[in-house]
Amino acid sequence: xxxxxxxxxxxxxxxxxIAEDENHIAFLDVNPNAKGHTxxxxxxxxxxxxxxxxxxxxxxxEFSRTVALGxxxxxxxxxxxxxxxxxxxxxxxxxxxxLNAMEDATFGKKEQIDADEMTALAKQIAASL
Numbered sequence: 001x002x003x004x005x006x007x008x009x010x011x012x013x014x015x016x017x018i019a020e021d022e023n024h025i026a027f028l029d030v031n032p033n034a035k036g037h038t039x040x041x042x043x044x045x046x047x048x049x050x051x052x053x054x055x056x057x058x059x060x061x062e063f064s065r066t067v068a069l070g071x072x073x074x075x076x077x078x079x080x081x082x083x084x085x086x087x088x089x090x091x092x093x094x095x096x097x098x099l100n101a102m103e104d105a106t107f108g109k110k111e112q113i114d115a116d117e118m119t120a121l122a123k124q125i126a127a128s129l
Contacts, residue, residue: 003091005041016122024063028122032111033097034104036075040064040094047090064094070129081105
């Protein structure tokens with residue numbers, strides 16, 4: 001059975017997609033730490049970041065950078081934080097989180113954002129790439 005991210009990639013589960021290329025997809029986190037919290041995910045299901053080969057690792061970081069630059073143009077914040085934890089979903093993913101304070105980087109703080117706002121935000125970020 002594939003991860004929830006594999007199901008999103010295959011279209012079995014919908015997402016608020018921001019960007020996609022041949023090897024990656026970026027979408028808004030449905031349980032965000034902050035407005036604009038985005039996940040960048042390789043399409044190939046690999047459990048751990050450092051199990052990616054060097055080329056795939058570099059490509060994921062470059063894809064994440066591109067998405068972060070668009071996110072920064074769209075969501076007012078002091079910076080875009082990046083973290084890789086990977087304990088909840090066994091599929092490599094990079095969290096991009098708009099930050100205004102250190103508390104925004106904790107995964108204990110969550111935002112409630114309705115579906116219409118998520119859809120509009122995903123479109124705005126995608127347009128800024």
